[in-house]
């Protein structure tokens with residue numbers, strides 16, 4: 001995890017690339033280095049609307065380009081501002097399926113100046129894939145990403 005954090009820090013610190021390119025690279029690194037990460041992406045609040053819009057991601061194309069606040073795991077995190085770990089997505093009533101292969105999910109909010117402005121969303125094809133280590137890594141990353149937004 002320490003090596004991975006260093007790589008992510010290098011991507012975030014690069015002076016030559018724009019923010020979208022950095023976020024895409026972060027998705028690529030996470031999705032490659034952590035084999036149980038099968039879809040890795042960002043959602044951001046769409047202006048002042050109570051809606052999220054899909055940002056850079058790696059993985060299967062998703063129908064959920066816009067997600068209203070309150071809908072699905074992502075929409076719930078937009079409202080709660082708290083990390084949501086879902087060990088078994090089939091047990092969730094308020095869930096938006098991105099792929100039928102997805103078995104578990106973690107969504108971590110991104111705060112900028114105290115405001116919940118977006119999130120990191122990871123889907124796994126493995127049931128109960130995410131640990132406290134993943135939560136800590138992603139919450140650390142969310143704070144780092146906020147610094148460049």
Ligand code: SME
Pocket residue numbers: 039062064067071072073074075094095096097098099105121123
């Ligand atoms: N599963 C998410 C929707 C986004 S896709 O996973 C990419 C949800 O329930 O909010």
